[in-house]
Amino acid sequence: MTRGPTWFNITSLVAGFSFLYLPIVLLVIYSFNESRLVTVWGGFSTKWYASLLHNDQLLDAAWVTLRVAFVSACLATVIGTIAALVLVRSGRFVGRSLFSGMIFAPLVMPEVILGLSLLLLFVAMDTSRGFWTVMLAHTTFAACYVAVVVQSRLVGFDKSIEEAAEDLGCPPVKTFFLITLPIILPGVIAGWMLAFTLSLDDLVIASFTTGPGATTLPMKIYSQVRLGVTPEINAVCTILVGLVTIGVIAASLVTKRQQVQKERDERAAFGAEG
Amino acid sequence: MDEEHVPAQPKRTLGGWLLIAVPYLWLLVFFLAPFLIVFKISLSQVAISIPPYTPTFDLAEGWQGLVDSISGFTFDNYIWLTEDDLYWKSYLSSVIIAAISTLLTLVIGYPIAYGMARSPQSLRPTLLMLVILPFWTSFLIRVYAWIGILKNEGLLNQLLLSLGLISEPLTILNTNIAVFIGIVYSYLPFLVLPLYASLERIDGSLLEAAEDLGCPPWKAFWKITVPLSLPGVIAGCFLVFIPAVGEFVIPDLLGGSNTLMIGKTLWSEFFNNRDWPVSSAVAVILLMILVVPIVLFQNQQQKMSEKDG
Numbered sequence: 001m002t003r004g005p006t007w008f009n010i011t012s013l014v015a016g017f018s019f020l021y022l023p024i025v026l027l028v029i030y031s032f033n034e035s036r037l038v039t040v041w042g043g044f045s046t047k048w049y050a051s052l053l054h055n056d057q058l059l060d061a062a063w064v065t066l067r068v069a070f071v072s073a074c075l076a077t078v079i080g081t082i083a084a085l086v087l088v089r090s091g092r093f094v095g096r097s098l099f100s101g102m103i104f105a106p107l108v109m110p111e112v113i114l115g116l117s118l119l120l121l122f123v124a125m126d127t128s129r130g131f132w133t134v135m136l137a138h139t140t141f142a143a144c145y146v147a148v149v150v151q152s153r154l155v156g157f158d159k160s161i162e163e164a165a166e167d168l169g170c171p172p173v174k175t176f177f178l179i180t181l182p183i184i185l186p187g188v189i190a191g192w193m194l195a196f197t198l199s200l201d202d203l204v205i206a207s208f209t210t211g212p213g214a215t216t217l218p219m220k221i222y223s224q225v226r227l228g229v230t231p232e233i234n235a236v237c238t239i240l241v242g243l244v245t246i247g248v249i250a251a252s253l254v255t256k257r258q259q260v261q262k263e264r265d266e267r268a269a270f271g272a273e274g
Numbered sequence: 275m276d277e278e279h280v281p282a283q284p285k286r287t288l289g290g291w292l293l294i295a296v297p298y299l300w301l302l303v304f305f306l307a308p309f310l311i312v313f314k315i316s317l318s319q320v321a322i323s324i325p326p327y328t329p330t331f332d333l334a335e336g337w338q339g340l341v342d343s344i345s346g347f348t349f350d351n352y353i354w355l356t357e358d359d360l361y362w363k364s365y366l367s368s369v370i371i372a373a374i375s376t377l378l379t380l381v382i383g384y385p386i387a388y389g390m391a392r393s394p395q396s397l398r399p400t401l402l403m404l405v406i407l408p409f410w411t412s413f414l415i416r417v418y419a420w421i422g423i424l425k426n427e428g429l430l431n432q433l434l435l436s437l438g439l440i441s442e443p444l445t446i447l448n449t450n451i452a453v454f455i456g457i458v459y460s461y462l463p464f465l466v467l468p469l470y471a472s473l474e475r476i477d478g479s480l481l482e483a484a485e486d487l488g489c490p491p492w493k494a495f496w497k498i499t500v501p502l503s504l505p506g507v508i509a510g511c512f513l514v515f516i517p518a519v520g521e522f523v524i525p526d527l528l529g530g531s532n533t534l535m536i537g538k539t540l541w542s543e544f545f546n547n548r549d550w551p552v553s554s555a556v557a558v559i560l561l562m563i564l565v566v567p568i569v570l571f572q573n574q575q576q577k578m579s580e581k582d583g
Contacts, residue, residue, distance in 0.1 A: 006392070009388065009392050010389070012388070013386060013389040013390065016462075017386075017404055019462075021404075021408070023416065023423060023459070024408065024415075024419055026419065026422065026429060027418070027419040030422065079297050079300055082293055083297035083301075085293065086297060100572075100576065101572060102301040103301070108512065108564075109568070110516075110519065110564070111520070111522065112520050112560075113312075113557050113560060116540070116553060116554065116557050117311065117557070120311045121303075121307060123325045137304075140300070143297070172289060200412070201412040201413055203413075203523060207545075208544075218414050222414060222523075225414075225421070226527075229418070229421050229425075234422075237418065240411070240415060244412075245410075247410075248407060248410050
């Protein structure tokens with residue numbers, strides 16, 4: 001569908017993207033506000049960032065959150081990638097519909113239900129709640145996102161290369177690591193990043209499944225937001241937004257370069273043949 | 275399920291079974307089993323103990339323990355849900371708020387997705403990236419950003435006052451309007467992405483043919499573009515509607531005390547009243563309300579992914 005852009009299209013794009021970005025831009029601007037009143041501009045200042053460094057509670061929460069996000073993203077990537085392989089490659093097996101149902105349902109399931117049900121599971125298992133329970137909860141819902149991302153990569157994948165390797169006597173595990181994994185790697189990396197940010201963001205599921213001593217950053221931000229808007233929270237949010245933005249842009253540049261390289265290689269290969 | 279689309283049955287080795295077993299067992303333990311526990315506890319009674327419900331099932335008591343705990347089940351919590359107005363009003367108002375927000379998201383999202391699909395090929399990856407980026411930024415932060423804008427002394431009111439459009443600040447924060455804005459803003463990417471995907475696939479020559487045959491552009495839009503983008507519209511609307519029904523953060527931070535949404539009710543039942551059996555019953559009913567749209571959504575997803583493959 002390519003036709004020239006009309007005024008209507010340009011206007012709707014500009015208006016739409018302003019709507020998406022203006023609130024975040026304002027939040028970032030007001031994190032540099034000298035005044036404590038967040039809606040009155042009192043001059044440029046970075047003092048709120050400096051005061052963050054002395055806020056031990058916030059730093060502790062950030063450290064817990066990063067650890068939870070890292071461990072759960074790694075675990076979710078492994079489980080989610082296997083789940084995607086099963087969905088695309090394993091054909092028919094008993095309970096396939098249930099399996100794909102369990103992959104897709106958490107994507108739309110309200111978080112309050114996921115959080116409550118996981119908490120009740122942990123209570124029934126009589127485990128003490130804290131870092132590990134939050135990590136397991138995040139792994140579970142993030143694995144489903146990873147599975148969907150990797151699956152879309154696997155679907156558009158030329159299976160004949162794998163089959164060739166296996167015909168030549170390559171064992172399945174080796175085929176996976178030498179052929180399948182390198183091809184789906186961009187999907188796997190994107191899945192890991194998604195799992196990481198989902199865990200970094202989550203308030204509801206963490207609130208249900210956490211225990212004493214494992215307060216995550218979103219929980220901390222939430223309890224402060226309930227008391228009112230402060231420039232410190234703006235500063236924390238700005239840092240988080242900045243990190244995520246850099247991460248996503250870097251990842252997209254890397255995959256783009258890989259694609260360009262791949263196209264160049266392919267062209268060179270076909271050129272040599274002809 | 276359509277037989278042709280299931281991948282051919284490969285020869286399954288022990289490793290193949292293990293591969294299936296790992297994610298399958300994980301999801302059974304951490305996704306399905308918890309729901310059964312929620313269902314079980316919704317049939318229990320609240321008690322002042324740890325955990326705060328009775329009967330609890332004790333493995334050590336064996337068969338007799340199981341019989342005892344089943345005979346202790348009651349439907350009191352569900353009866354309670356029908357007796358107190360709060361609950362059915364919360365369900366109803368959640369569904370209404372989610373439906374209105376979904377409609378608003380569609381009205382705002384469609385022109386964006388359409389504009390993206392009509393933009394020059396070279397520009398599209400950047401635009402796509404711009405839609406995805408807010409989706410990666412924290413939900414909580416994006417909701418928080420609106421508080422500073424919508425407050426009585428917030429930026430929107432300051433702007434409108436200084437332009438002389440209003441003489442008194444508008445009360446937007448802590449009303450349902452703020453909840454609509456919050457949901458539309460937070461879920462917009464979920465609707466734009468699938469919609470863009472289906473709009474982009476539309477063959478431009480169809481529209482050209484319609485034009486050559488004298489069909490006015492608006493009619494071509496209604497007769498060709500809209501029907502062909504329908505799968506994207508449906509997928510996007512489900513992705514907004516289903517989670518919005520159970521939304522907690524947005525009504526809690528942007529809504530007022532009279533904004534009833536079931537996610538908020540469940541949260542306060544659990545964290546403030548510490549009534550685990552009633553909050554479980556609330557969750558079971560919410561799940562029953564959402565089961566139909568979730569199954570429809572999954573069927574549609576399956577159809578779409580099989581078409582791709």
